[in-house]
Amino acid sequence: MSTDTIISIRNLYKVFGNDPQKAMALVHQGMGKDELLERTGHVIGLNNVNLDMERHRIQVVMGLSGSGKSTLIRHINRLIAPTEGEILVDGQDVLTLNTEKLRELRRFKISMVFQRFALFPHRNIMENVGYGLENQGKTKKIIEETAARWIGRVGLSGFESHYPGQLSGGMQQRVGLARALATDADILLMDEAFSALDPLIRTEMQDILLDLQNELQKTIVFITHDLDEALHIGDSIAILRAGEIIQTDDPQNILMKPADAYVADFMKDINRARVLRVRAIMNTLEPGDEGPVIKGSTTIEEALQIFAETAGDKLIITDRKGLKVGRLTVEDLIRGIRRPTTAEIQAEVFTNET
Numbered sequence: 001m002s003t004d005t006i007i008s009i010r011n012l013y014k015v016f017g018n019d020p021q022k023a024m025a026l027v028h029q030g031m032g033k034d035e036l037l038e039r040t041g042h043v044i045g046l047n048n049v050n051l052d053m054e055r056h057r058i059q060v061v062m063g064l065s066g067s068g069k070s071t072l073i074r075h076i077n078r079l080i081a082p083t084e085g086e087i088l089v090d091g092q093d094v095l096t097l098n099t100e101k102l103r104e105l106r107r108f109k110i111s112m113v114f115q116r117f118a119l120f121p122h123r124n125i126m127e128n129v130g131y132g133l134e135n136q137g138k139t140k141k142i143i144e145e146t147a148a149r150w151i152g153r154v155g156l157s158g159f160e161s162h163y164p165g166q167l168s169g170g171m172q173q174r175v176g177l178a179r180a181l182a183t184d185a186d187i188l189l190m191d192e193a194f195s196a197l198d199p200l201i202r203t204e205m206q207d208i209l210l211d212l213q214n215e216l217q218k219t220i221v222f223i224t225h226d227l228d229e230a231l232h233i234g235d236s237i238a239i240l241r242a243g244e245i246i247q248t249d250d251p252q253n254i255l256m257k258p259a260d261a262y263v264a265d266f267m268k269d270i271n272r273a274r275v276l277r278v279r280a281i282m283n284t285l286e287p288g289d290e291g292p293v294i295k296g297s298t299t300i301e302e303a304l305q306i307f308a309e310t311a312g313d314k315l316i317i318t319d320r321k322g323l324k325v326g327r328l329t330v331e332d333l334i335r336g337i338r339r340p341t342t343a344e345i346q347a348e349v350f351t352n353e354t
């Protein structure tokens with residue numbers, strides 16, 4: 001565990017059914033999800049999941065419906081107990097917490113944003129946002145001041161005395177976000193929080209979240225089945241399939257080096273020019289290299305635009321500190337857009353295994 005890991009999930013298994021322990025023996029012998037279900041009626045929710053999440057980062061967990069995303073995130077605040085394995089939050093094993101400590105964890109350290117908003121229909125917006133603060137035992141004055149501040153922060157000032165039913169879906173989810181942020185918890189769990197929203201509103205919410213995150217530096221566990229969303233907001237993306245993590249990596253690496261054909265297939269419709277950053281494909285700077293200087297975070301699409309507008313045959317890439325670290329030609333950019341072939345992915349998998 002690196003020093004800035006805040007959530008650590010180790011050898012986590014969750015089996016649903018009458019006798020999970022007995023079914024576990026078969027899972028340890030290597031029986032897969034389909035066979036276990038057929039033979040024993042038990043469902044593998046999670047299968048040996050290992051995942052370290054970094055403090056102040058957005059960890060996306062992505063997978064198709066039924067892959068185990070909700071099961072995984074609910075282990076973090078122990079809404080679900082594992083069949084086997086450990087969940088450490090700030091070094092503390094959540095399974096060892098007594099009722100009192102667990103309540104504290106959920107009130108002060110972790111808050112949650114739900115897909116269907118889960119607002120209280122008979123409480124107005126102010127009272128909804130203040131809910132967590134009430135639970136924390138804050139005074140009325142503090143609750144109102146804090147709630148009003150967060151309502152303002154998500155752009156809903158003036159709606160304090162409205163009721164959830166009077167608000168659009170996007171506005172309700174802003175309330176959900178404000179409620180989660182108001183408690184000042186370090187960790188935010190978001191289970192498909194934007195999935196019920198229309199595409200435009202959804203993108204807007206993603207940007208609101210990224211804006212807030214720039215300022216607040218929370219640790220966010222963000223679940224989605226949407227790849228564009230995952231690539232847009234994730235600092236790291238874990239890909240789940242049938243309860244197993246197939247790959248955990250930063251978005252650039254997932255595109256450049258998919259762990260297997262399944263991941264590559266997932267990525268195949270992505271507009272690589274728009275998502276890939278030049279730092280992921282640049283070559284080492286050579287003496288005498290000259291040309292327009294661009295940041296490593298520039299996308300391939302933007303870099304091509306710069307080539308189109310300038311005369312040179314090279315771009316110079318800088319790192320976060322502004323140091324010149326790499327170079328790119330038009331050919332490099334075009335190569336970056338090309339998807340890895342099946343043979344390349346297999347070769348990569350092979351070298352990883354040996």
Ligand SMILES: Nc1ncnc2c1ncn2[C@@H]1O[C@H](COP(=O)(O)OP(=O)(O)O)[C@@H](O)[C@H]1O
Pocket residue numbers: 016017043044045063064065066067068069070071072
């Ligand atoms: N309480 C439960 N009882 C039995 N099976 C469950 C239960 N909860 C989840 N599952 C199963 O576990 C798997 C993972 O579910 P879930 O975590 O909800 O997936 P996701 O959130 O990725 O759609 C699915 O096969 C689902 O049917």
Ligand SMILES: [Mg+2]
Pocket residue numbers: 069070071192
């Ligand atoms: Mg789910």
